Amino acid sequence: xxxxxxxxxxxxxxxxxxxxxxxxxxxxxxxxxxxxxxxxxxxxxxxxxxxxxxxxxxxxxxxxxxxxxxxxxxxxxxxxxxxxxxxxxxxxxxxxxxxxxxxxxxxxxxxxxxxxxxxxxxxxxxxxxxxxxxxxxxxxxxxxxxxxxxxxxxxxxxxxxxxxxxxxxxxxxxxxxxxxxxxxxxxxxxxxxxxxxxxxxxxxxxxxxxxxxxxxxxxxxxxxxxxxxxxxxxxxxxxxxxxxxxxxxxxxxxxxxxxxxxxxxxxxxxxxxxxxxxxxxxxxxxxxxxxxxxxxxxxxxxxxxxxxxxxxxxxxxxxxxxxxxxxxxxxxxxxxxxxxxxxxxxxxxxxxxxxxxxxxxxxxxxxxxxxxxxxxxxxxxxxxxxxxxxxxx
Numbered sequence: 001x002x003x004x005x006x007x008x009x010x011x012x013x014x015x016x017x018x019x020x021x022x023x024x025x026x027x028x029x030x031x032x033x034x035x036x037x038x039x040x041x042x043x044x045x046x047x048x049x050x051x052x053x054x055x056x057x058x059x060x061x062x063x064x065x066x067x068x069x070x071x072x073x074x075x076x077x078x079x080x081x082x083x084x085x086x087x088x089x090x091x092x093x094x095x096x097x098x099x100x101x102x103x104x105x106x107x108x109x110x111x112x113x114x115x116x117x118x119x120x121x122x123x124x125x126x127x128x129x130x131x132x133x134x135x136x137x138x139x140x141x142x143x144x145x146x147x148x149x150x151x152x153x154x155x156x157x158x159x160x161x162x163x164x165x166x167x168x169x170x171x172x173x174x175x176x177x178x179x180x181x182x183x184x185x186x187x188x189x190x191x192x193x194x195x196x197x198x199x200x201x202x203x204x205x206x207x208x209x210x211x212x213x214x215x216x217x218x219x220x221x222x223x224x225x226x227x228x229x230x231x232x233x234x235x236x237x238x239x240x241x242x243x244x245x246x247x248x249x250x251x252x253x254x255x256x257x258x259x260x261x262x263x264x265x266x267x268x269x270x271x272x273x274x275x276x277x278x279x280x281x282x283x284x285x286x287x288x289x290x291x292x293x294x295x296x297x298x299x300x301x302x303x304x305x306x307x308x309x310x311x312x313x314x315x316x317x318x319x320x321x322x323x324x325x326x327x328x329x330x331x332x333x334x335x336x337x338x339x340x341x342x343x344x345x346x347x348x349x350x351x352x353x354x355x356x357x358x359x360x361x362x363x364x365x366x367x368x369x370x371x372x373x374x375x376x377x378x379x380x381x382x383x384x385x386x387x388x389x390x391x392x393x
Contacts, residue, residue: 002098002099002101007101009035010061010067010101010102011101011102012030012033012035013026013030013035013058013061013062014062014067014102014106014107014110015106016029016030016033017058017062017110017113018106018109018110018113021113021117022117023055023058023059023117024055026058027053027054027055027058030053030058031052031053036051036052036053037051037052037053037057052168052171054168059114062110062111062114063111063114065093065107066096066098067100067101067102067107068100068102068103068104068107069095069096069098069099069100070093070094070095070096070100071093071094071095071096072091072092072093073091073092073093073094074089074090074091074092075091077089077090077091078091129159131150131152131159131161132311132314132315133149133150133161133163133182133315134186134311134314134315134318135148135150135163135182135185135186135189135315135318135325136149136150136163136315137315137319138318138319138322138324138325139163139185139324139325139326139327140324140325140326140327141165141175141326141327141328142326142327142328142331142333143175143176143177143328144165144173144174144175146165146166147166148163148164148165148180148327149163149164149165149166150162150163150182151163151164151179160181161181161182161183162179162180162181162182163179163180163182163185163327164178164179164180165178165179176328176329177327177328177329180327185325185327185332188332189318189322189325189332189334190306192334193299193302193303193306193321194302194303194306197299197303198303224278225275225278225279228271228274228275228278229275231271232268232271232272232275235264235267235268235271236268238264239261239264239265239268242257242260242261242264243261245257246258246261295321295336295337298320298321298337299321301317302317302320302321305317319337320337321336321337322334322335322336322337323335323336323337331363332363333363334363
């Protein structure tokens with residue numbers, strides 16, 4: 001059954017896109033019309049869960065054949081060579097059981113505009129100058145915990161490079177510094193890697209400090225483990241006494257004792273979980289000694305090969321050396337990647353906020369000219385390079 005209110009909103013979105021001509025302008029327009037996306041609670045759709053459109057969400061809606069009464073079959077095989085698939089495996093768009101809410105002419109017109117826009121963007125990017133941001137994917141804002149992206153804007157005489165917050169329609173960045181000069185941050189990081197850590201004893205001092213901190217952590221975790229184990233033994237004694245009492249009491253009193261036993265069992269299971277977590281933490285801390293040795297080897301490898309490396313390799317080198325780098329108004333914090341467990345987190349690291357990293361930081365103070373002269377206005381013509389994909393504001 002068609003929800004007529006939502007159907008009218010979808011028709012309005014298609015009409016506004018034809019009038020506006022671009023995804024970005026359409027997002028702003030439908031937000032002005034107070035048409036909001038359906039909520040999604042998972043983090044992947046963070047903007048949608050806050051009632052805000054993203055360009056990707058709107059693009060998916062405009063490409064969805066559901067609105068013309070069609071449905072996709074075997075969508076997971078869409079990008080495969082259809083000639084190599086059996087008939088029942090091939091990707092198809094077939095007639096659906098529900099009625100269309102968008103006429104086919106309007107839908108095809110929207111697809112044509114989307115295709116033309118995509119081709120024009122590809123042509124523009126093919127002529128664009130590619131700029132390297134080696135701290136992308138490692139740099140975070142220390143104030144809000146969001147990842148900072150590489151950005152560039154054209155000044156009167158030259159192109160300026162920055163690391164800034166990702167522009168999201170409808171979001172106002174409230175941090176003290178919206179953008180950091182890329183040259184300043186990169187100079188600090190590279191000077192630390194290529195000069196500071198080459199001084200006699202510098203690398204040994206860093207690794208020794210990390211080892212001492214890890215050993216202290218292990219001692220503290222061991223003390224916590226002893227406390228939990230003693231609590232667990234005390235609960236076992238109380239349960240044994242309660243079971244003996246049950247056999248000698250009347251039914252009403254025995255039921256109260258059984259309730260107490262159930263409560264004690266619940267507390268014991270919580271203690272067991274806490275002990276498992278502690279044992280995992282202790283194991284990770286002990287393994288970190290190997291990570292410290294690996295870190296020293298990584299730094300030496302970076303010092304030998306960084307200058308001759310390609311931009312992509314340079315970015316990977318930075319990521320291997322640091323689990324995160326946090327920037328605030330005048331402080332840069334470098335968090336060394338000291339454990340193998342941190343290396344294994346690489347695939348899900350983009351889901352972590354900067355405050356989740358636990359390693360101690362090397363702190364640098366710096367002075368940087370203010371770059372917030374534009375306030376919260378859009379930077380027209382600024383391009384953002386994000387791990388192989390460029391977005392245009």
